[in-house]
Amino acid sequence: NAGVTQTPKFRVLKTGQSMTLLCAQDMNHEYMYWYRQDPGMGLRLIHYSVGEGTTAKGEVPDGYNVSRLKKQNFLLGLESAAPSQTSVYFCASSYSLPQVLAKNIQYFGAGTRLSVL
């Protein structure tokens, strides 16, 4: 049981390049999330998904796109990377919504450290 797996773990991009971060979970969770973590700031939600085929914007969605074609996978894309997107990206999944008391713990991947030069 791997939990939540993120690939790649590290990446260096040049400004303007594109890339896709992959998140895979094997817990049959409906809800998946992409966050970014920057120094001095709390985790911020980029996009989330409440089920296969659905996505929604979070707090900081600009410059990112996502897709959830399969329930177990949630992809985060950067079409034209910018230095401001240098960050650590975390994917998470949960069985239910944050405010639902049962089974709403979020399970996190190990993170992807991205540098945009």
Added chain:
Amino acid sequence: KNEVEQSPQNLTAQEGEFITINCSYSVGISALHWLQQHPGGGIVSLFMLSSGKKKHGRLIATINIQEKHSSLHITASHPRDSAVYICAGAGSYQLTFGKGTKLSVIP
């Protein structure tokens, strides 16, 4: 907009000390999560609570709904407790995270 404030930002303790980390949150948050981020970066959930108190080993989390305040306590602290502790408020679809408290426990 939901807001979550943590204090202190940094905390250094001697091994064996009792530690308290505080979290205040705004209206609209119905439950509070506590998470731990290891020095290597991994994040794990410790507790979710909407009332009262929860205990797991040496960790205790409490919440006061009227005052919109939660605390995480660590009893008999140990160097392996050194990590960043994060509280997060649960809204409708998302968690709002505090900036974290970096705890260092010195032998």
